[in-house]
Amino acid sequence: MANYILEMHNITKTFPGVKALDNVNFKVEEGEIHFLVGENGAGKSTLMKVLSGIYPTGDYTGQIKLKGEVVDFRKISDSENAGLAIINQELALVPEMTVFENIYLAHEIKKRNIINWNQTIHMADKQLKRVKLNVNPGNKVKDLNIGQQQLVEIAKALSKNVQILILDEPTAALNENDSENLLNLLVELKKEGVTCIMISHKLKEVTAIADSVTVLRDGLTISTLRKNEINEIKIIKDMVGRSIDNIFPERKPQVEDEIVLETKNLNAYNFAVSKQVVKNASIKLKKGEVVGLAGLMGAGRSELALSIFGNPKNYDMDGDVFVHGKKVHFNHPSQALKAGIAYVSEDRKNEGLILKQDVKQNISLTNLKLLAKNGVIDKNKEIVYAEKYRKEINIKTPSIEQTVENLSGGNQQKVSISKGLFANPDILILDEPTRGIDVGAKYEIYTLINQLIDHGMSIIMISSELPELLAMSDRLYVVAEGKITGELSKADATQENVMKLATV
Amino acid sequence: MKQFFSNLWIKFKKSIRNYPKYMKRFFKDLFVLFRNNIRDYGMYIALITIFIFFIITTGGLFITPRNIFNLIQQTGYIAVMSVGMTLIIVIRHIDLSVGSIAGFIGAILAVLIVTYDMNAIIAIPIVLLIGITAGLLTGYLVAKIGIPAFVASLGGMFAYRGLIFNSLQNTGTLGVNNPIINAIGQETIPAIANVFGLHLLSVIIGVIAVLLFIYSEFRTRKEKSKYDFEVLPTDLFIAKLVFISITILTITFLLASYRGFSWVLVIVLVVVAIYHFMTNMTVLGRHIYAVGGNPEAAELSGISVKKITYFVFGSMGFLSALGGIMYLARLGSATFTAGEGLELQVIAGAFVGGTSAAGGVGKVTGSVIGALVMASLINGMQMMSLGTNYQAIVSGVVLVAAVIFDVKTRNMKKVQA
Numbered sequence: 001m002a003n004y005i006l007e008m009h010n011i012t013k014t015f016p017g018v019k020a021l022d023n024v025n026f027k028v029e030e031g032e033i034h035f036l037v038g039e040n041g042a043g044k045s046t047l048m049k050v051l052s053g054i055y056p057t058g059d060y061t062g063q064i065k066l067k068g069e070v071v072d073f074r075k076i077s078d079s080e081n082a083g084l085a086i087i088n089q090e091l092a093l094v095p096e097m098t099v100f101e102n103i104y105l106a107h108e109i110k111k112r113n114i115i116n117w118n119q120t121i122h123m124a125d126k127q128l129k130r131v132k133l134n135v136n137p138g139n140k141v142k143d144l145n146i147g148q149q150q151l152v153e154i155a156k157a158l159s160k161n162v163q164i165l166i167l168d169e170p171t172a173a174l175n176e177n178d179s180e181n182l183l184n185l186l187v188e189l190k191k192e193g194v195t196c197i198m199i200s201h202k203l204k205e206v207t208a209i210a211d212s213v214t215v216l217r218d219g220l221t222i223s224t225l226r227k228n229e230i231n232e233i234k235i236i237k238d239m240v241g242r243s244i245d246n247i248f249p250e251r252k253p254q255v256e257d258e259i260v261l262e263t264k265n266l267n268a269y270n271f272a273v274s275k276q277v278v279k280n281a282s283i284k285l286k287k288g289e290v291v292g293l294a295g296l297m298g299a300g301r302s303e304l305a306l307s308i309f310g311n312p313k314n315y316d317m318d319g320d321v322f323v324h325g326k327k328v329h330f331n332h333p334s335q336a337l338k339a340g341i342a343y344v345s346e347d348r349k350n351e352g353l354i355l356k357q358d359v360k361q362n363i364s365l366t367n368l369k370l371l372a373k374n375g376v377i378d379k380n381k382e383i384v385y386a387e388k389y390r391k392e393i394n395i396k397t398p399s400i401e402q403t404v405e406n407l408s409g410g411n412q413q414k415v416s417i418s419k420g421l422f423a424n425p426d427i428l429i430l431d432e433p434t435r436g437i438d439v440g441a442k443y444e445i446y447t448l449i450n451q452l453i454d455h456g457m458s459i460i461m462i463s464s465e466l467p468e469l470l471a472m473s474d475r476l477y478v479v480a481e482g483k484i485t486g487e488l489s490k491a492d493a494t495q496e497n498v499m500k501l502a503t504v
Numbered sequence: 505m506k507q508f509f510s511n512l513w514i515k516f517k518k519s520i521r522n523y524p525k526y527m528k529r530f531f532k533d534l535f536v537l538f539r540n541n542i543r544d545y546g547m548y549i550a551l552i553t554i555f556i557f558f559i560i561t562t563g564g565l566f567i568t569p570r571n572i573f574n575l576i577q578q579t580g581y582i583a584v585m586s587v588g589m590t591l592i593i594v595i596r597h598i599d600l601s602v603g604s605i606a607g608f609i610g611a612i613l614a615v616l617i618v619t620y621d622m623n624a625i626i627a628i629p630i631v632l633l634i635g636i637t638a639g640l641l642t643g644y645l646v647a648k649i650g651i652p653a654f655v656a657s658l659g660g661m662f663a664y665r666g667l668i669f670n671s672l673q674n675t676g677t678l679g680v681n682n683p684i685i686n687a688i689g690q691e692t693i694p695a696i697a698n699v700f701g702l703h704l705l706s707v708i709i710g711v712i713a714v715l716l717f718i719y720s721e722f723r724t725r726k727e728k729s730k731y732d733f734e735v736l737p738t739d740l741f742i743a744k745l746v747f748i749s750i751t752i753l754t755i756t757f758l759l760a761s762y763r764g765f766s767w768v769l770v771i772v773l774v775v776v777a778i779y780h781f782m783t784n785m786t787v788l789g790r791h792i793y794a795v796g797g798n799p800e801a802a803e804l805s806g807i808s809v810k811k812i813t814y815f816v817f818g819s820m821g822f823l824s825a826l827g828g829i830m831y832l833a834r835l836g837s838a839t840f841t842a843g844e845g846l847e848l849q850v851i852a853g854a855f856v857g858g859t860s861a862a863g864g865v866g867k868v869t870g871s872v873i874g875a876l877v878m879a880s881l882i883n884g885m886q887m888m889s890l891g892t893n894y895q896a897i898v899s900g901v902v903l904v905a906a907v908i909f910d911v912k913t914r915n916m917k918k919v920q921a
Contacts (some may be wrong), residue, residue: 312803334806343804351804354797356864365794365805368787375786383731401733419805 005030005195006164011050011062020046021060022219028164028212033186033196035206038216038239039438044199047216048166052086053079083163087153089172095142100124102141103156127155131185145298147178154185165189166197171205172436175296175464176499183209201438203232215239240440248471249443251450254288255474259325260458261285261308261341261427266319268307277303277315279482285427285458290449292473293462294498300482301462302346305429309343310336323427337366342425344417346432346462352416355405359397360386362404362415366423389418394444410441417448428452429460434468446472466495478502533737543913547857547873550906554877558884566884569762572755579879580768581606581830582846586853586871587779588823591816593854594796596863597646597653599817600847601660602824605638607843608664609828611671614678614838617685624684632825638664639821640814647813661847668840679837688771689833692764702757703764710756714749721745768830772872775823779868792816797864852878852899856906877902
């Protein structure tokens, strides 16, 4: 019999109106890396919240056993004391504090309530070495990149003598390099005896390092696969309940010779971080083309896109932008929108949507003039348009009067894209359009991209998921440290070629 | 014909039999309606409760036409400024300078009219422009220079207070005896005629308001059902129409039986009507709420956050000036302390009225009701002869309680009927 460090038996958790978890069974062996996968809303995060005590005993039914003993967590500190640590997508670090302050926050090394800073720094340094993070513990967390911050979080968990480490989509915001480092680290920690539960949408990671995989769908445990049974096709089939034969839908090439957008020697300097974020960038976009912008996180892809899209972050800029052959100078996104360029942000919650407003108000925001006469909005027209997008883009919502914060990630993304399309652009910039959304919704987004191209649109697509970018782009540019380091045709665009150019 | 009546009779008998069941459903619907809209209705329920409480404790003195008239006069300038403050808070800022600006505008207006002998018709637009300029200046500091509105307007609060002293240093407290200013302060609109002792024009306005209200409710309902959106059950809808119509008519007849509608009431109604329309129906209004809900998303949607910030502070300056004129008119003289602490009453009105400090949420009508709630409390307690100490304590508790209510009901899930 396997040696289970954690057993969750018949966990049922209901929210008003929905059964989020329905008799879920989840068992983790000691010292393994166990992945928890499933579409958005399948119940993964809820299950982890039950485990970590965010939902206290009594809030759900079922039993949790840790090393064979029934446990009863009423708050997070209970589960932490038992050796569990959960690292959420939204990192729980204080940006203005130093790395060592963060690592020992809330469990300070102290004597009679006086903190021993030297000891703290020394110990923090040790933990940083364990996670192979080569930074000065005295640096402020806000000066680290996301990958490094992630490692600080793990160091913090390790400093609490964690036995089970739970990571909720840790690589969602990381580039390929940092992701790989993180996965390697988890394998290292496994050797030290740390058990790891990881939620991820990236099946490549699962096949790479998982010892076991549990698939959840609609609050039910669908399957648990052991090492030798793990394969991508099987996991996808269990996740979506049907097999998806083709992850990327086919598109007939529609590229024409007409150049719709061109930048020449574009430079952008960001004063806020004293850094040149775009260096001498010259790109071209043809009619009917999907041009991919590949590169590592923070390479300057979004910054390049924003420089084209009216410079909303007020970079200091020079260089030329041509739209349909005409030189333009946008001072504000409104001018770019008017010229037929729309931008869909990578961060739909903070930059894309107004979460408190409903679906129709979000969609119509980019082009209210279309609905208005003398500045007065025709609300009937607004409803008609919103219904049109709901049907065409397949936004799953009970009503267009639903507030956007109540929609799932995939549907929020569809609203965010609809909002861009409502401005009636012929050039669309999609920044990480599939980040954090499930397999089914991703497929719908790809299909939508193809439809838009068929309707004569031209698209710039930014994505950190290379397979997706390679499959969807007709051509791509690689960006590294603000510079265009290469241009690859579809034939030349392989993962290796891109990574070589991205890491110069 | 006979058939028709017999059918009707059968229907009537049936409805009598079903009456208890019907009433049960009606009250259940009513309960669900309140439960799902508690944030919107809470303020009105609070106001009604306060009214009933004071009517009982003052032996009916609270609801006399004379007191209602006074209550409106007392609330007017605060209500007008609360409307502007709502938008300021909606776009996640605050304006502490409004009290000093109101006082400053009053002082300038008094100086222009008394010292420079200027016609009020000319002087009033001038000071309104000065108000807008003052608002835009705060807007400039916030939007362009990028300092927190709290600090920018705190600076304004001190500086304009100083300017009041400058304006009045030669004259001291300056009494204004001008027909237009007096009218704004105390007079009512012309009656045209008195019918059965009622102020005719007020009655006409009240009745027109009710008709407009009923018409617009029917129109909204028709449009909503056109798109299969949820509408109130017919009986509840009619009950709502009747209730609100009766409320408007009661207030109208109360006031008409005394002196009629005051200019203060008219100004408040016009300001609320314009701002209500602007926030709900126009592109500008939608942009303001978008900026409040998520400035980054608004900017990327092609909305200039800067322009909206300028507009909202400019509008606040305008309404501060309007409030200042009403304040001067009510007092009849410009004083050194005019408008002192007024900014906090205005902010309290907006918060009590359900405006959220997190941004993006708040109604101008709510803030006016909020200002009325606060003023009613003071007025009622004065009638009960409770001291200012109790008045202050109760005001503070009510302010905090209102915001607690707001926070607690924010994430309440809707229930199905």
